[in-house]
Amino acid sequence: MKKLKEINWEKVLFIFVMASLVISTIFIGFKMVVSPVSLETGMQFTRVKSDYTLMFFQCLLGIIAMVLPSIFEKKFKVIIPSYMLILYVIFLYCAIFLGEVRSYYYTVNHWDTILHTFSGGMLGALGFSFVSLLNQNDKVPMNLSPLFVAIFAFCFAVTLGVVWEIYEFTFDGILHLNMQKFTLENGTELVGRAALMDTMKDLMVDAAGALVVSVVGYISMKTQKDWLQKIQFKRAHTK
Structure with a gap:
């Protein structure tokens, strides 16, 4: 129990979300190249190039957004509380990875x-x-x-x-x-x-x-x- 309390959960969460976004960006970049531009007549529903383009740019934006707090702290000499950072990172994960990559916007x-x-x-x-x-x-x-x-x-x-x-x-x-x-x-x-x-x-x-x-x-x-x-x-x- 004591060891669990000593874990820096903010850092663990940051690494997990950043890794999710980076891996997703690489995979989606590949899918952008091989996916069709549009659905052809009689073709079963599948994601097209524009769908993966949206995911790709959202993931890139998410990666940039992940590093902004540390830049902001150094630039303006402020301290962002851990609670705020944790909520911010969770929000990015829910909005970009779950929302766009995992299609929660459509399925939930x-x-x-x-x-x-x-x-x-x-x-x-x-x-x-x-x-x-x-x-x-x-x-x-x-x-x-x-x-x-x-x-x-x-x-x-x-x-x-x-x-x-x-x-x-x-x-x-x-x-x-x-x-x-x-x-x-x-x-x-x-x-x-x-x-x-x-x-x-x-x-x-x-x-x-x-x-x-x-x-x-x-x-x-x-x-x-x-x-x-x-x-x-x-x-x-x-x-």
């Missing part, structure tokens, strides 16, 4: 909705962290009310959610991908309101997740509790 009901709600909450917590870092900076004196901080965190999270949807829309058009899920797994293209459903649902649950964290953060600040302390960035002490 509401998988995308759950992840977007979770990401909205994480981005809301990130908004609180930024304000907290500014409050710790002697060069930027601030005295913001809890209500203002909560509104900022909510708007910050929703704005990033919108930027992500713009990114998905843009690269779906440029690279002929399906990040916005306007096409079903069998190749059927959605039209009208059905085609808009995924994007609008994502924005709404992003806002819902951000709202929950913003309300919790507001109550925490108003009552002087430390409910968000374990997932907030801290400024590193330098000599």
